[in-house]
Amino acid sequence: MLRKLSAIAAAAGLLVVGANGPALAAGGALKAKEVHWSFEGPFGTFDQAQLQRGFKVYREVCSACHSLKLVSFRNLGDKGGPFYNEKYPNSNDNPWVKAIAKDYEVNDIDGETGDAIKRPATSADRFPSPFANEAAARASNGGALPPDMSLLAKAREEGPDHIYSVVTGYVDAPKGLTVPTGGHYNQYFAGDLTSAWRGDPKHVPPGGFIAMAPPLKAGLVTFDDGVKSTLNQQAEDVSAFLMWAAEPKLEERKQTGFAVLIYLVLLSGLLYASYKTVWKNESH
Amino acid sequence: MADTAVGATTEPEHGSDPSRRDFIHIAALAAAAGGAATLVWPFIDQMNPSADTRALASTEFDLTKVAEGQQVTIKWRGKPLFVRNRTKAEIAKAVADDSASMKDPATDASRVKPGKANWLIVGGNCTHLGCVPTFGGGEYGGWFCPCHGSVYDTSGRIRKGPAPLNLVVPEYAFLTDTKVKIG
C-alpha cells in the first residue's frame, strides 16, 4: 500500500509543479520556437564568441531604446562574460572593458560647481539608459515603454526562446485583422486580438500587436568574427547575450551544482551503509 | 545528533567485523562534517566587500583645486583622505625632523613622490582608533587627534600620544602634474 501511495504522491507532486507552466503560457501567442542554446543542460556554458556578437547587436540596435540598467561595464569582463580574459581576473583592469566603457557617457555631478555634467564611463559604472525616465521613454516611443533588458530573459516564461521568437516572429497581418497605428503584428507576442479581428471568431489569429517595429534584418550588424550576419544569427546571438545579462552566474551555478550533487550522492551512499549497519540486527 | 552514532556500536555484536563497521560510521560522519564546513564558506564570504564595492576602489583627483597651504579632504573607500599642498616652511620643518626619535621612523621624502614634496596625501584616520585628526593642533604643526590626543607632524608622522603608526600614505600615482589617481 505504502509503495502505491508514494507513487501516487510523487505523480501528484509532479502534476502540481507542472501545472504552473501551461497556464502561464501567454494568452493566444504561439509557443516559442525552440532554439538549442550552449548554456542549456547541466554542463551548459555561454559561448563567448556568441556573447560578443550578441553584445554588438545590443549595442548597435537594441540600446537605442532599451536600457540595461542592472549591468555594469565590469560585468562584461567577469568570468563567463563576453570579454572575460584569464589574464585579467579583476574585470576592472580588462582593457576591452575599459575601452567599451570609455565610449559611453554617464551623468555625474561636478564636485566643484555642483553642475550636472557628462563624463566618460568607467568599468565600475552601469550601462547608461537611453531615456532619462519612464515618461521620456514613452514619449519617444508612441506611448509604449521599451522594457529594461537586464532581466528580460528571465522575466518571460519562455526565456531566451521567447526573445528569439519575437524578434524573428514578424509576419504580414492576415486579412481581416485591423492593425492599429504604431502597432506591428507578431505571432509570438502576448495579446488578445479578438476585438481587432473581423474574420471567423472561432479562428482568431495567434499573437498580438507590438509597438516595436521589426528591429533586426540581415546585414544590419557586421560581426567582427566574420560570422554571416543573418536575421536568425543576430536574433540568436542577442538572445544569448540577454540570457547572460539576466543570469551572469549561470556557469558558476551549474558547475557548483554538479560538485554538490556528486558529494550528496556519495554522502547518501555512506549514510545508507551506516544505517544498514546500525539496523543490521534489529527486526523492523 | 548524528555524532553519537559511532558510540552506539561499540558493544560487539554477532558476526560482522567491528573495525569495518566503525569505518563506515566514521566515513559518513566525516563526509557530513566536511560538507557542512564547506557550506560555511559562502555564508562567511558573503560579508566580504561585494563586487560593486570592490570596483569603486580607485579615484582620480584634480590638484589644481588645492592652493598652497591648504588641505582638501576627499572621501576614498568610504574614509577621509587628506590632500595637502604644503608650504615651504612645513616641508623644511618635516625634513629637519627626519632624524628625530620617533615611534614609527620614516623620512619625509619617503612619504611623498619625488619632485612633488609639496603634495602630501595621507589617510585621514588616526592610527590609534580611527578618529579624524584636525590640522593645526598640537606642538608639531601638523595634526591633532581630538579623541585621545595623538599628535602628528607636518609629514603626518606620529610624534606624541597613543597612536602607534604614522598616518597611512595610500597607493597613488601622478597621471599629470595636476592629477593623481588614488588606489
Place this chain on the structure above:
Amino acid sequence: MSGHSTYQPKTGIERWLDARLPIVRLGYDSFVDYPTPRNLNYWWTFGGILSLCLASQLITGIILVMHYTPSASGAFASVEHIMRDVNYGWLIRYMHANGASMFFIAVYIHMLRGLYYGSYKAPREVLWLLGCVIYLLMMATAFMGYVLPWGQMSFHGAVVITNLFGALPLVGESITTWLWGGFAVDNPTLNRFFSLHYLLPFMIAGVVILHIWALHVVGQNNPTGVDPKSKADTVPFTPYATVKDGFAMSVFLILFAFFVFYMPNALGHADNYVEANPLVTPAHIVPEWYFLPFYAILRAVPDKLMGVLAMFGAIACLFALPWLDTSKVRSMRYRPTAKIYFVFFLVTCCVLGVCGAKLPDDPVIPNLTTFQLMGSDMNSFVWLSRVASLYYFAFFLVVLPVLGLVEKTLPVPDSIASPALSADAHKG
C-alpha cells in the same frame, strides 16, 4: 521528558552542570536514549527534514537581510545586487527561495503521514494542533517573504491577498487600510511585511519546541497505530533514528540541490523578475504552488465573502480533525474503506492545486463545450474546483465522522514487535 531519566553524568564538570542546569540530561533523554518505535518507516523522517528546512531558511534569511533594502524604491535593486555582486549571493538567495518550496513539500508529506496513520488521535491532539499552528505561521511567513523582492507577482499577490480581508462585512475596508498603512499596497506595507517576515520564523521555532515537547510527552505514533508496550517494541533514538533521519535528510538535500542549481526559477514566476508596477497587473496572477489548493477553493465560491470563509474553513478543518474522526482505530493500515477515501482526498488536493493554477473558465478537456451552469460551462476548471472543494470538505465533515462509526476494520495487532502473531489471535 517521558519516564525516568537514564542519563549518568560521567565527569565532574557534567555532574556540576547537571545539578545546576540539566540541559545535557534534557538532550540525552530527548535525542539519545528516547525510546522510538522500531517500526517507523521513511514517512517518519520528515520531522527531521523539516527541522533542517527551518534551520536552512533561518540562516539564509538572516544572511539575505544583511544585503536587502526594505523599501519600495530599493527592494528590487537590492535583490539583484545580491544576485549579481554579493559573494555567493546567488546561491544564498536561490537556497532561500527554493528552500521555502522544499519546506512546504516536506510539511505536506508530514501532514498527510499524520492523517493516514491517525497521528492526531488521542492522546496526540495538542501535538496535532501545534503542528497546525506551525503550518499557519509558515503560510503567513511564506506569503510575506514572497512580497519582499517587490516584483510584479510580489506586488499584485499582496494586493489580492490583502483584499481578501476586504470581504469581511462592516470592518473589511478599515482592516485592509490598516494592513496597507495607506490606500494601496505601498512602501509602508512592504516595511511591515519585512518586519513580520523576520519575526514569524522565530515564532515558528518556538512552536516547534512546543511541538517536540508534546511529542516527547505522548511518544511517537507508528505505522500500526498501536502504543509500544514493552522494551521490545522500541529502539533508542540514537543511533537508530538519527542515522535513518540523516540518510533521509541527505536524499532530500539531493532534491533541494537539484532545484537550487539546475532549475532555480522553475517554482517561481517569470513576472517576478519585472519590478513592481501598481498600474499594470500581470496577465495571470497565481500564488506560489503551495497555496494553489486554497486559492482554488477561494475561487470556487462565486460570492466574495463566502469564498474567503470557505478558504479559511479549509484550514479550520485541519484544526478540528482530532474531533471529527470518530474511528477507534488509529492507523488506516487497518481501515480499508478509509484508505480509499484517503487516496481520493490526496487526488482531490492535487486536482485543487491544478485548478488553482488555471484560469477558472478554461476548459478541462480541450475543445469540448457542454452546458452552462451558474455562468460557467460544466467543462471548466471552476466547476472542477467546485466538485473537488465539495469532496475536500466532505472528507473532513462527513466521511471521517460517519465512517468511524460504521466501517469494518481489520484486526489490529497486539503489539509492534509481534504483528504477525496477534493478527490471528484477535478478531474484532
